[in-house]
Amino acid sequence: MLTALKRSFKGGVHPPENKKYTESKAIEEIPLPEKVIIPLQQHIGKPSKAIVEKGAEVKAGDPISEAGGFVSVPCHASISGTVKSIEPHIHPLGEKIPSVIIESNGEDQISDNITFNSDYMSLSGEEMKNLIYGAGIAGMGGATFPTHVKLSPPPEKKINTVILNGAECEPYLTSDHRLMLENTEEIIEGFRIIMKILDVKRGIIGIENNKPDSIKKMEDISAKFPEISVVSLNVKYPQGAEKQLIYALTKRKVPAGKLPMEVGCIVQNVGTAKAVYDAVAYKRPLIDRIVTVAGCVTYQKNLKVRIGTPLQHLIDYCGGFEGSPKKIIMGGPMMGLALHSLDTPVIKGTSGILMLRDDQVSAVKTTACLNCGKCVEICPMNLMPNIIAGFAKYERWDDAKDAFALDCIECGCCSYICPAKITLVQNIKYAKFKIMEDSK
Amino acid sequence: MEDKEITQEIISVSSAPHIRGEDSTQRIMFSVVIALIPALLGSVYFFGTRALWLTFLAVITAVATEWVIQKLRKVEVTVSDGSAIVTGILLAFNLPGGVPWWLPVIGSFFAIAIGKQAFGGLGFNPMNPALLGRAFLLASWPVHMTTGWTAPLYGTKSGISTVTEATPLAALKDAIKYLNVEDKAQQSAETIAAIKGSYGNLLWGKVGGCIGETSVIFILIGALYLLYKGYINYRIPLSYIGTVALFTWIFGGVEGYFSGDPVFHVLAGGLILGAFFMATDMVTSPSSIKGQWVFGIGCGVITVIIRLVGGYPEGVSYSILLMNLTTPLLDRYLKHKPFGS
Numbered sequence A: 001m002l003t004a005l006k007r008s009f010k011g012g013v014h015p016p017e018n019k020k021y022t023e024s025k026a027i028e029e030i031p032l033p034e035k036v037i038i039p040l041q042q043h044i045g046k047p048s049k050a051i052v053e054k055g056a057e058v059k060a061g062d063p064i065s066e067a068g069g070f071v072s073v074p075c076h077a078s079i080s081g082t083v084k085s086i087e088p089h090i091h092p093l094g095e096k097i098p099s100v101i102i103e104s105n106g107e108d109q110i111s112d113n114i115t116f117n118s119d120y121m122s123l124s125g126e127e128m129k130n131l132i133y134g135a136g137i138a139g140m141g142g143a144t145f146p147t148h149v150k151l152s153p154p155p156e157k158k159i160n161t162v163i164l165n166g167a168e169c170e171p172y173l174t175s176d177h178r179l180m181l182e183n184t185e186e187i188i189e190g191f192r193i194i195m196k197i198l199d200v201k202r203g204i205i206g207i208e209n210n211k212p213d214s215i216k217k218m219e220d221i222s223a224k225f226p227e228i229s230v231v232s233l234n235v236k237y238p239q240g241a242e243k244q245l246i247y248a249l250t251k252r253k254v255p256a257g258k259l260p261m262e263v264g265c266i267v268q269n270v271g272t273a274k275a276v277y278d279a280v281a282y283k284r285p286l287i288d289r290i291v292t293v294a295g296c297v298t299y300q301k302n303l304k305v306r307i308g309t310p311l312q313h314l315i316d317y318c319g320g321f322e323g324s325p326k327k328i329i330m331g332g333p334m335m336g337l338a339l340h341s342l343d344t345p346v347i348k349g350t351s352g353i354l355m356l357r358d359d360q361v362s363a364v365k366t367t368a369c370l371n372c373g374k375c376v377e378i379c380p381m382n383l384m385p386n387i388i389a390g391f392a393k394y395e396r397w398d399d400a401k402d403a404f405a406l407d408c409i410e411c412g413c414c415s416y417i418c419p420a421k422i423t424l425v426q427n428i429k430y431a432k433f434k435i436m437e438d439s440k
Numbered sequence B: 001m002e003d004k005e006i007t008q009e010i011i012s013v014s015s016a017p018h019i020r021g022e023d024s025t026q027r028i029m030f031s032v033v034i035a036l037i038p039a040l041l042g043s044v045y046f047f048g049t050r051a052l053w054l055t056f057l058a059v060i061t062a063v064a065t066e067w068v069i070q071k072l073r074k075v076e077v078t079v080s081d082g083s084a085i086v087t088g089i090l091l092a093f094n095l096p097g098g099v100p101w102w103l104p105v106i107g108s109f110f111a112i113a114i115g116k117q118a119f120g121g122l123g124f125n126p127m128n129p130a131l132l133g134r135a136f137l138l139a140s141w142p143v144h145m146t147t148g149w150t151a152p153l154y155g156t157k158s159g160i161s162t163v164t165e166a167t168p169l170a171a172l173k174d175a176i177k178y179l180n181v182e183d184k185a186q187q188s189a190e191t192i193a194a195i196k197g198s199y200g201n202l203l204w205g206k207v208g209g210c211i212g213e214t215s216v217i218f219i220l221i222g223a224l225y226l227l228y229k230g231y232i233n234y235r236i237p238l239s240y241i242g243t244v245a246l247f248t249w250i251f252g253g254v255e256g257y258f259s260g261d262p263v264f265h266v267l268a269g270g271l272i273l274g275a276f277f278m279a280t281d282m283v284t285s286p287s288s289i290k291g292q293w294v295f296g297i298g299c300g301v302i303t304v305i306i307r308l309v310g311g312y313p314e315g316v317s318y319s320i321l322l323m324n325l326t327t328p329l330l331d332r333y334l335k336h337k338p339f340g341s
Helices: A125-134 A175-182 A184-198 A212-222 A242-250 A270-282 A311-317 A374-378 A385-393 A397-402 A413-417 A424-439 B025-047 B049-072 B083-093 B102-113 B129-140 B142-147 B168-177 B182-204 B216-229 B235-251 B262-267 B271-278 B289-309 B316-324 B327-333
Strands: A027-029 A035-039 A081-090 A096-104 A161-166 A203-208 A228-233 A265-269 A288-295 A301-306 A327-330 A337-339 A352-356
Touching: A027 A175, A035 A081, A125 A184, A125 A270, A161 A175, A161 A184, A161 A242, A161 A270, A175 A184, A175 A212, A175 A270, A175 A288, A184 A203, A184 A212, A184 A228, A184 A265, A184 A270, A203 A212, A203 A242, A212 A228, A228 A242, A242 A265, A265 A270, A270 A288, A288 A311, A301 A311, A311 A352, A374 A385, A374 A413, A385 A397, A385 A413, A385 A424, A397 A424, A413 A424, B025 B049, B025 B083, B025 B216, B025 B271, B049 B083, B049 B102, B083 B102, B083 B129, B083 B271, B102 B129, B129 B142, B129 B316, B168 B182, B182 B216, B182 B262, B216 B271, B235 B262, B235 B271, B235 B289, B262 B271, B271 B289, B271 B316, B289 B316, B289 B327
Parallel strands: A027 A301, A161 A203, A161 A265, A203 A228, A288 A352
Antiparallel strands: A035 A096, A081 A096, A288 A301, A327 A337, A327 A352
């Protein structure tokens, strides 16, 4: 096994891990909420189109929308009950998005479509991909790119390595950690399905070495599959970023502006692998996921949550707030989204909910850039965030583009490290947005 | 709508990342102050309490000037960030021990008022304020600035016993200049030979010079602290000192190429202080990695040209000031290529 080797990438930062609060908390299934809010867009790409009407009776797992194009996935009812309305509802991104609101009938009836097929490995790659597409799976690490699209590289791109991302480099989050410990077999099976679809003989599972129990368990379970290796990675943020992970594991550099398939790699998150297994072996759509709830709640937990469950339900189950949160974050503290409503639903990409107090989310005063170059030294993409953000400040979008703003992976290392507390990555994101807008 | 929107007072919504590192401008500046303390103690040891007095005057003036100007400009007063203290100390460190008390006061005032605040304050100054202050003093009171040397405790200004009225670099420069002048040839040759034996004094600081620049050992202790804290990196000091060593070795000798004395040139004068504490000034040095190498090499080349062929025996401050002006260009033209290109 390759675990003896310590692997990493150039740059990055070491924020306090803060995983101790939940890493030993076994996954609990949260009682069903009274209602779920299922946004028709939980993925990157075209929104899905509702196929149910107000008043329709649905069971958990029934499709309620169909994909809006190739780069799109359907959504499913995550509880049984009645479609109460289809209306714009607050989404983690902060805007209101057309969503299907289902009121629970309290019975948790499961869709008749969900059946176990013990012979799932003999399905063809195409059949498997159709099941994945039908299950509405989108990358569960947070990026939510439709999985079936990622598994359909153009024929001229020869894929020879599939990487399973178990890095979980964001502080506080332990949902992938717990999943790797508690659903190891399913993850490995899902990984084998992915490898079969891509017809690839080499699979690498990358896990940060702050999860030795997960590494051990994944090694043990994957031992009978010689084509799969488990590799321990250095703890460094953003170890789980696609290009950085590929480099750490294979020393291949994904060309700037290109996708991992350019160097023969495809990366999938461990949660996605589990969902792939459920979809192919059980025809079970993606209707729940593991969510770390950490920060100022009475009980910090790892929960198995139905998609669409409002935040308030999670907080109530965790004993309510302990003290008053200053920020409520969906995802990790480095890249997560700050929320303003407890009615926001958990979606397919929600890896955690963090309630952070004032002293945890340092309210910071920005001072002038010292040109200290810290951001330049730690940028995992080898960019010069100070320069790009400087152009953004003066709305010089062309210059920002020439300074490679579009190569930014938005990991937030630059803002984290900046001694002048400048919102570098925010400025760069804005520059990217403006550049894209201009090019339209 | 029945959104349970939480009021602004309780919840804040802002862009990621939601956590920040511990470094701040203030922490960096006070770390630099701490790093300068060994050199300050060295200067007091070698040049007496007058060194402390000059430093005190420079710091007080720098802080007061910053405070008054920010009040007049009606902008936030930022003297607590510590940057004016750093400028004050560095300005004093660049003065001979025998200058009148008002020289550091005027120098500090100029450094902060013209060198820093006139451009908009910390982060906007194109040149190192302390060095600009020193350059101003050198141009305005050249006699004080070039003859105000005092001998160190138990030592001579030159670091060698036979020459008493010149600092090491000036002693060498004079010796080379008069090597072919008949009545001085003998003495010059002796001086050049004796300089080889002055390494110990240079390292320890028992030579004449600006009060904060003489003790290589004490300066390096502070520099190591800053390197350890990550507030300076090795690139500029290494390339600067390396370039000076290389070119003084090639061109600095009296017996043709490759007969120079790189060790002497590295240890003498203000190179070590300049390379670790002034060329590395964040605001006025490049953030591009390649730019930092070029910056250091540029400083080295200019320093050697001034030392070997220029009118002054020492060129550290002018070389850094000149290279400061290239910083925006270096950052622009030596910008990084993204990972994977």
